[in-house]
Amino acid sequence: MENIVLEARNITKYFPGILANDHINFDLYSKEVHTLLGENGAGKTTLVNIFDGLYYPNEGEVYVNGKIANINSPLDAMKFGIGMIHQHFMLVDTLTVVENVVLGFQKQGFRLDNNSIVKKIQEISEQYNLKVNPYAKIWQLSVGEQQRVEIIKMLYRGANILILDEPTAVLTPQEIDSLFLIINKIKSDGKSVIFISHKLEEVLKVSDRITVLKKGKVVGTVNKEHATEKELALMMVGREVLFRFDRKPTADGKDILKIENLEGYNDRGVKRLKGVNLTVKSGEIFGIAGVAGNGQEELAESITGLRKSSKGKIFIGSCESTNLLPSRILKKGVNYIPADRIRTGLIPNLSSVDNAILRCYMRKPISNTFTVNFTKAKDYANKIITEFNIMVPRLDAPVKLLSGGNMQKLLLAREILEEPILLIAVHPTRGLDIGATELVRKKLIEARDKGAAVLLISEDLDEIIMLSDRIGVIYDGKIVGLVDSKNAQINNIGLMMGGSKNLNVQKG
Amino acid sequence: MLRFEKRENVSTKLKMFIPLLSIMIGLLIGAIAILFAKINPLMAYKAILVGAFGSKYTFTETLVFATPLILISVGLILVFKMNFWNIGAYGQYILGAILSSYFALFLPTNIPKLLLLTIMTLAGLLGGALWALIPAVLKAYWDVNEVISTLLLNYVALYILQYFMYGPWRDPRSHGFPLSKMFADNAQLPKIIANSRVHLGLIFGIVAAFIVWFLIKKTKLGYETRIIGGSKEAAHYAGINVPKDIIIAMMISGALAGLAGMAQISGVIHLLQIQINPDYGYTAIIAAWLSYLEPFTAIIVSILLGALAAGGYQIQITMQVPFGIISVIESVILFTLIGSEILLRYTIHLEKRRKT
Numbered sequence: 001m002e003n004i005v006l007e008a009r010n011i012t013k014y015f016p017g018i019l020a021n022d023h024i025n026f027d028l029y030s031k032e033v034h035t036l037l038g039e040n041g042a043g044k045t046t047l048v049n050i051f052d053g054l055y056y057p058n059e060g061e062v063y064v065n066g067k068i069a070n071i072n073s074p075l076d077a078m079k080f081g082i083g084m085i086h087q088h089f090m091l092v093d094t095l096t097v098v099e100n101v102v103l104g105f106q107k108q109g110f111r112l113d114n115n116s117i118v119k120k121i122q123e124i125s126e127q128y129n130l131k132v133n134p135y136a137k138i139w140q141l142s143v144g145e146q147q148r149v150e151i152i153k154m155l156y157r158g159a160n161i162l163i164l165d166e167p168t169a170v171l172t173p174q175e176i177d178s179l180f181l182i183i184n185k186i187k188s189d190g191k192s193v194i195f196i197s198h199k200l201e202e203v204l205k206v207s208d209r210i211t212v213l214k215k216g217k218v219v220g221t222v223n224k225e226h227a228t229e230k231e232l233a234l235m236m237v238g239r240e241v242l243f244r245f246d247r248k249p250t251a252d253g254k255d256i257l258k259i260e261n262l263e264g265y266n267d268r269g270v271k272r273l274k275g276v277n278l279t280v281k282s283g284e285i286f287g288i289a290g291v292a293g294n295g296q297e298e299l300a301e302s303i304t305g306l307r308k309s310s311k312g313k314i315f316i317g318s319c320e321s322t323n324l325l326p327s328r329i330l331k332k333g334v335n336y337i338p339a340d341r342i343r344t345g346l347i348p349n350l351s352s353v354d355n356a357i358l359r360c361y362m363r364k365p366i367s368n369t370f371t372v373n374f375t376k377a378k379d380y381a382n383k384i385i386t387e388f389n390i391m392v393p394r395l396d397a398p399v400k401l402l403s404g405g406n407m408q409k410l411l412l413a414r415e416i417l418e419e420p421i422l423l424i425a426v427h428p429t430r431g432l433d434i435g436a437t438e439l440v441r442k443k444l445i446e447a448r449d450k451g452a453a454v455l456l457i458s459e460d461l462d463e464i465i466m467l468s469d470r471i472g473v474i475y476d477g478k479i480v481g482l483v484d485s486k487n488a489q490i491n492n493i494g495l496m497m498g499g500s501k502n503l504n505v506q507k508g
Numbered sequence: 509m510l511r512f513e514k515r516e517n518v519s520t521k522l523k524m525f526i527p528l529l530s531i532m533i534g535l536l537i538g539a540i541a542i543l544f545a546k547i548n549p550l551m552a553y554k555a556i557l558v559g560a561f562g563s564k565y566t567f568t569e570t571l572v573f574a575t576p577l578i579l580i581s582v583g584l585i586l587v588f589k590m591n592f593w594n595i596g597a598y599g600q601y602i603l604g605a606i607l608s609s610y611f612a613l614f615l616p617t618n619i620p621k622l623l624l625l626t627i628m629t630l631a632g633l634l635g636g637a638l639w640a641l642i643p644a645v646l647k648a649y650w651d652v653n654e655v656i657s658t659l660l661l662n663y664v665a666l667y668i669l670q671y672f673m674y675g676p677w678r679d680p681r682s683h684g685f686p687l688s689k690m691f692a693d694n695a696q697l698p699k700i701i702a703n704s705r706v707h708l709g710l711i712f713g714i715v716a717a718f719i720v721w722f723l724i725k726k727t728k729l730g731y732e733t734r735i736i737g738g739s740k741e742a743a744h745y746a747g748i749n750v751p752k753d754i755i756i757a758m759m760i761s762g763a764l765a766g767l768a769g770m771a772q773i774s775g776v777i778h779l780l781q782i783q784i785n786p787d788y789g790y791t792a793i794i795a796a797w798l799s800y801l802e803p804f805t806a807i808i809v810s811i812l813l814g815a816l817a818a819g820g821y822q823i824q825i826t827m828q829v830p831f832g833i834i835s836v837i838e839s840v841i842l843f844t845l846i847g848s849e850i851l852l853r854y855t856i857h858l859e860k861r862r863k864t
């Protein structure tokens with residue numbers, strides 16, 4: 001009854017030393033959302049890059065509408081109606097939405113016929129609920145809006161098959177919900193979608209069929225109706241996965257971090273912290289729940305000295321540390337896993353060794369007054385890598401060659417092995433596969449059990465509830481509620497995350 | 509049909525191939541330019557080779573041209589590593605020359621040679637360093653784009669040189685030419701190869717390469733430069749004092765360019781004039797790039813570019829080929845080098861279209 005719009009037969013793709021796709025068969029029906037599910041490094045991106053003409057398979061063919069398709073570039077792919085939205089967006093920051101949509105696509109002449117383009121963009125926006133201002137510059141838009149621009153761009157160019165590579169990794173729960181609405185609209189309009197993710201819950205929500213990849217091979221394809229989270233996890237990881245962790249009972253430690261009436265601004269001069277008060281004790285995980293953009297990252301940056309606060313006080317141990325230099329705060333034993341791992345936490349073009357010593361290169365035994373002892377640095381990197389089972393091609397290979405999970409393990413290992421008295425972790429498992437997520441969570445709990453104070457900031461409410469001893473809900477730059485995780489109720493926290501106003505409306 | 513594929517890994521072979529390719533293309537386009545001068549390019553290139561390596565003497569001339577390139581390029585490597593684009597070696601070179609000339613011209617002529625040369629060396633280093641300090645401070649504290657500030661300061665430096673040459677430092681016996689008086693013997697760097705113009709500056713260059721190599725590979729400063737070059741955010745996160753590092757690295761870079769200026773006037777020209785070849789400041793950028801920011805490779809590349817210049821002067825005299833051709837070749841090399849970045853980021857496949 002359904003016809004196949006896209007088919008991959010026996011696709012094999014090698015990279016130097018890696019078999020990224022191993023005789024993969026995959027098909028996509030019209031009016032279908034077909035998900036590729038797999039851990040990081042499973043070969044999902046490679047496969048769809050082949051569909052998009054960025055990579056060319058070593059073996060196998062791609063068929064579009066039953067005919068063999070020779071796709072040599074994304075422009076070719078577009079001719080076959082295939083449009084891909086990459087994990088990292090391909091937009092020009094300084095241009096407007098309209099300019100980005102037509103960039104490299106408009107054929108007729110030099111001058112743009114702005115009016116008709118804008119009209120068409122608006123039609124597409126309305127039809128698929130893709131709200132965005134066509135005249136805004138890309139840098140002015142949130143990540144969610146930028147993603148909508150990418151979708152509009154592809155639809156404008158007449159894509160019939162839309163590929164979304166881990167689109168939810170950068171979105172808030174609300175944005176994810178509206179993305180799913182958009183996907184359903186696109187589907188009901190007769191188009192097909194290839195969706196990529198490694199989050200089971202959302203995969204079950206949006207897909208019709210699910211194909212699980214592991215180490216470059218297809219493990220199996222299942223219909224949504226017959227799939228459960230547990231089963232998919234087993235297919236994906238190849239073993240049972242822990243959804244629960246053992247931990248010591250909550251200790252009554254002494255106050256390590258104390259914040260009083262903290263206020264501060266973001267880079268654009270908007271006030272983002274409007275009087276935060278909280279205390280984190282040694283031996284506990286204090287989770288901060290909240291919708292993205294309510295001041296979480298500014299809070300973490302203020303504590304670590306990366307951002308100046310305008311008012312209020314921060315105490316670490318018993319000493320005030322408000323607006324100290326980052327190096328001074330690091331010296332006090334505060335370590336930090338930033339949300340932006342790939343540019344702030346790690347330097348993608350540098351080696352594992354250079355990255356491993358980022359936080360301790362200034363001290364003995366890694367360095368003397370002027371020189372760095374790179375033999376010791378190498379030993380240290382080796383220690384981290386073995387202890388956390390991090391897969392690296394070579395010690396001196398740039399870390400950008402590592403998978404996302406291995407990068408995060410390296411970052412986490414570096415920060416945790418310093419044995420901090422206070423560890424701040426922001427979105428520590430965002431974008432990680434199940435295996436790596438499990439390890440990161442286990443290590444955070446280990447640090448807590450050893451007596452560290454852990455401040456955990458995450459948008460994943462399940463994670464917060466799973467790991468925290470106490471939970472603070474942040475909304476509009478303030479902690480609006482404190483909950484003991486033993487009697488935490490997701491509904492209540494969810495309401496507080498929407499703001500106390502909503503609570504009042506409920507009561508009223 | 510050309511197909512581009514993204515790549516993550518770059519093999520050493522390819523890294524060798526790209527500079528060679530750039531040089532080939534540079535020579536090819538140079539050949540076309542030479543053709544316009546109605547001269548057989550093969551003959552011209554042969555003459556360049558002979559002019560650069562043909563005899564012991566010509567090879568020493570190559571080394572003379574290479575000396576300032578080595579000094580400047582290894583200094584540039586240090587700041588290029590931190591993504592600080594110092595285009596201002598031209599001006600730093602001039603200031604080094606001016607400041608060291610001051611001591612050569614105005615200290616009593618009877619002070620010991622070693623003392624005077626030490627003073628002049630320090631003055632060369634200081635002149636370049638101070639000139640480099642301006643854009644460094646502007647960048648470190650006000651985030652002023654260094655490409656623009658260093659470039660503009662080159663003009664200022666040139667005007668300062670012109671001021672001294674047409675004004676107070678002009679030798680009254682120069683018949684109106686913008687020249688200073690000749691340096692006394694105790695202001696001249698000693699030769700290190702007999703019967704040649706090769707002077708102590710070459711040793712300075714090799715020592716400088718070693719120092720820069722050591723800084724980059726072994727020291728905290730070198731490590732921090734790598735971090736700053738890799739990601740500003742990460743440098744901030746690691747607690748690195750970025751402004752301080754920019755200033756130190758830039759002063760070292762400027763000091764070496766200034767030393768090149770000092771060595772050139774003290775070792776080769778023996779007086780201060782308007783033509784002191786500050787263009788080495790631009791050619792050294794090419795040397796730094798061609799060497800992939802490796803100080804010892806920069807020595808070899810500088811010698812090759814020195815050969816091109818030495819041979820270029822030869823053919824200008826013997827074959828009436830304008831020296832501008834050499835600049836054309838150099839610029840095309842740089843251009844190709846930057847363009848071939850694409851080879852580092854993509855693999856390119858040439859293949860027939862499959863039947864569909």
Ligand SMILES: Nc1ncnc2c1ncn2[C@@H]1O[C@H](COP(=O)(O)OP(=O)(O)O)[C@@H](O)[C@H]1O
Nearest residue numbers: 015020039040041042043044045046514515516
């Ligand atoms: N351009 C490339 N060069 C070398 N190896 C690559 C390249 N792209 C991907 N890989 C490797 O191929 C494997 C599959 O990667 P990828 O398709 O990105 O996985 P996924 O998207 O499922 O996380 C990984 O081991 C990755 O390191």
Ligand SMILES: [Mg+2]
Nearest residue numbers: 044045046087
């Ligand atoms: Mg991927």
